[in-house]
C-alpha cells in the first residue's frame with residue numbers, strides 16, 4: 072500500500088504545475104482526502120493510505136490541475152479565524168476583507184447592542200466575523216443570490232449564529248427599507264462587486280454576480296450609495312470595500328450624494344487603500360463635519 076509520505080511526494084510533484092506553494096497545497100489536499108488534521112498527517116507520514124483515499128486525493132489534485140481555486144477544491148476556507156464552507160456560488164473570502172471588518176468593529180463598541188448590516192454577504196464571512204466579535208449585536212445580511220444565501224445559512228449555523236444573523240434575499244438595502252425607517256444601524260458594511268467587466272474573465276471560477284461591477288467597476292457601488300442616501304437614517308457609519316485604485320473615485324461618489332460627509336480611507340495590510348468610510352446625513356449648519364477618523368480624512 073502507498074504511504075502518506077509517498078502520496079504526499081507525488082501530489083507535491085504534480086501540483087508544482089499550478090501552485091506557488093505545492094508543499095502546503097499537497098498537505099491541505101491530503102488532510103481533506105484523509106479526513107485528518109495537518110498535525111495528524113505530519114505525525115503519521117509512514118501510515119499506509121487506503122486505496123479509496125488515494126483515489127480521492129488524486130481526484131482533488133486533478134481538479135486543482137484544471138485550475139480550480141484551492142478553496143473550491145477543499146470546499147472551505149478560513150476568514151477572520153472562521154472556517155467557512157465555500158462553493159462556486161460564493162466569492163472566496165479574501166484576507167483584505169478583514170480590513171472592512173476591522174473598520175466596522177472600530178465604531179461598534181464591544182458591549183454594543185443593536186443592528187449591523189452586511190450588504191452582499193456571500194458566504195456570510197463579514198456578518199459572521201462581526202457577530203462573533205460583538206456578542207450582543209444582531210446582523211441583517213442581504214444578497215441578491217439565493218444560492219449564496221444558502222451557503223451563508225450553513226456557515227451561520229456552523230457557528231451557532233442562527234439567532235443573531237438574519238438573511239434577506241434582494242437588491243442591496245432594498246429588503247431592509249422598512250426596517251431602516253425605525254432602526255438606526257450601528258454600522259453598514261458592504262463588499263460589493265467592483266471588478267470592471269473586462270477584467271472578470273480571469274476570475275472565471277467565481278460567480279459573475281459577486282465580481283462584475285460594470286464597465287468601470289463602480290456600477291453596483293453607485294446604486295448602493297443611491298439607496299444609502301434614500302433609505303439610511305442620518306449619522307450611520309458606512310464602510311465600503313473597494314478595488315485597487317478605486318478609493319478616490321468612490322470617495323467622490325460618496326461626496327456627490329453626501330456633500331458634507333467626511334470621507335475616510337483605510338488601507339489593507341498590503342498598503343492598498345481598501346475601505347472607504349463615511350457617516351450618512353448632513354452636517355448641521357455651523358457644526359464640525361462628522362468624522363470617523365480625522366487622521367485618515369481624505
Ligand SMILES: C[S@@+](CC[C@H](N)C(=O)[O-])C[C@H]1O[C@@H](n2cnc3c(N)ncnc32)[C@H](O)[C@@H]1O
Nearest residue numbers: 162164191192193214215216242243262280281
Ligand atoms: C464581492 S462578493 C462579497 C461576498 C462577501 N461579503 C465577502 O466579502 O466575501 C459580493 C456579493 O454581493 C452580492 N451581490 C451582487 N449584487 C448584489 C445586489 N444588487 N444586491 C445584493 N447583493 C448583491 C453577490 O451575490 C456576492 O455574494
